[in-house]
Amino acid sequence: MYQIENTIDIDKSFILKEDEATYHSRCSGELLHSRERYRLIDLFCGAGGMSLGFSEVFGQPFQSVWANDYNQFCGDTYNENFGPHCVVGDIVEILDQGKIEIPKADVVIGGPPCQGFSLLNKNRENDPRKELWRPYLEVVERSGASIFIMENVPQLLGTFEHGEIVGAARSLGFRVWQEKLIAADYGVPQTRTRAFIIGCKFADPAVLFPPRKTHFNPNGNGKPLTLPFNKVEYLSTPPKWKTVRDAIADLPAPEGTEIRNVPPPLDLHFGRTPTELSRKRYRAIPREGMNRFDLQRIAPELTPKCWIRKKSGGTDLFGRLWWDKPSVTIRTEFFKPEKGRYLHPKQHRPITHREAARFQSFPDSFKFLGSKIEVAKQIGNAVPPLLAARVADVVRLLLDQKYGKWTSSQEQNEVKLCRG
Structure with a gap:
């Protein structure tokens, strides 16, 4: 059983008292063997919830090398927790001016501002914030990343802009997949639903995405409403959704x-x-x-x-x-x-x-x-870090596969564990 190396001195009494055990039960002993950390860029990073899910705090082999947000307070929070490499400013201006070199990275993550798609936005038809996926993909191209993860409100999927995003990503050589994920299915005590678009240049991400659910929504009898689980992984039934009581009692x-x-x-x-x-x-x-x-x-x-x-x-x-x-x-x-x-x-x-x-x-x-x-x-x-960590499982497996870090049997086992 591996030990999570904390880059932040976290109290795991709430976040990991059950989820750490659940995660261990899903993973082979060789999961976090010694290796280089993958380079990560986080755009529209906010406080860094998504970066946190991709970090060693949640057992992931990713290291943030560059980040950007328009809000100075977000940049301050990000730099306080991940190191002084979040550049504050308008990403469009940063790219147009060309004064800052975008570093090389394995993966780009982030959520272009979602108000343009939100049902709460009454003026969303002509909202310019719907177009910020364009500089996002420009950073993907400049960094040489072979995987990207774009997070947004679920209303994005199926829109004209969604089609444009997929078309633009494909023109850059990516194969693309998308899903709506419910945070509670992954151990977050919240029924937040978000859309995730994943692009990969060297493999079909639909083989592994969405990540396998770790928690189930109980009905009145305490039984799973759905069973996207491998029964061998659990002694009885998988854990139920985390609750308000679990989080704050x-x-x-x-x-x-x-x-x-x-x-x-x-x-x-x-x-x-x-x-x-x-x-x-x-x-x-x-x-x-x-x-x-x-x-x-x-x-x-x-x-x-x-x-x-x-x-x-x-x-x-x-x-x-x-x-x-x-x-x-x-x-x-x-x-x-x-x-x-x-x-x-x-x-x-x-x-x-x-x-x-x-x-x-x-x-x-x-x-x-x-x-x-x-x-x-x-x-x-923020993207709930625990949800981001399960998305990171898929990205980690894809990159490990790309760089030949698994034997054939390990790869087959990890595919089964990561995707139902």
């Missing part, structure tokens, strides 16, 4: 209203100062799973008139999380319960930054820099 009540200079996890475990009206609304819907419709039924006098007029949709608005289900998708304003199901299952308050970071599967010791608003954006926009 050990945390005390939050203190203060600002980021605190105390050790994690309490540094980001702070609250807000809601109005008395907001407090009354929280108390009016005390049971987990309740939402704005319950508030209107129980206390119409406390319900905003705009919610009363809106008869349908938005069932997650002003909703409480469930203890024994995964969190809903964490967005950038998770601290505002009027934006989604972001009320604590029991306490009369919204979730904290630390709780949101755990729902995203960030280890407690990952360092976020910036104001509390900027940190919230970094958390909400």
Whole structure:
């Protein structure tokens, strides 16, 4: 059984107390034999959730050599955790000016800003952010990468732009595949769904992608709804989806209203100062799973008139999380319960930054820099590192195959373990 070498001094009590064992059970003893680390570029990197999943922290043989984001706070956070090689600025200008040489890399990862495709964007028809996949592929070409991973909202797949991305990648010599992945299927305590497009120059990525699920969605009897698992890998049944209880039950009540200079996890475990009206609304819907419709039924006098007029949709608005289900998708304003199901299952308050970071599967010791608003954006926009780690399994196997680092029997075994 191998040992994960931490480049960040993480507390594995939450992230890896079960997933490490699950991951070990899927992997052969030779999985992380001595070898060179693969070079990685992360574009539109944000805080670096995707890079973290591809790093040694999650047992992966990748090393980030260059990164880019437009936001200075994201760049500061990335450089604090991965080393000073994130260049802050507009990627289009960086490429046009030609003052910065793009280093050579084995793989390029990243998520061009997704608001252009998001259903939340009412002006998405003419949104220029839909075009940022073009400089992304230019970096892929300049770096000489033989694999790329592009992450985005699920609404991207099937669009005209999706077709353009595939066509452009094929013109560069890539074979392309795509899937929608649910983070909870890979041990993240959150039902976040994201689209992943994978391109590979030397093999058909559809043979290995999507990565094999590690956790299952239980029905009322606790049985798997689907069985994309090899029964030999598990003594009984594979583990269930991680839940809100798994992620945050050990945390005390939050203190203060600002980021605190105390050790994690309490540094980001702070609250807000809601109005008395907001407090009354929280108390009016005390049971987990309740939402704005319950508030209107129980206390119409406390319900905003705009919610009363809106008869349908938005069932997650002003909703409480469930203890024994995964969190809903964490967005950038998770601290505002009027934006989604972001009320604590029991306490009369919204979730904290630390709780949101755990729902995203960030280890407690990952360092976020910036104001509390900027940190919230970094958390909400991130690719869950644990999901990224399972995508990295596929990339690692493809590159190992390319460089002849497996015997034939090892390769066959790894293919079975990585893909159902």
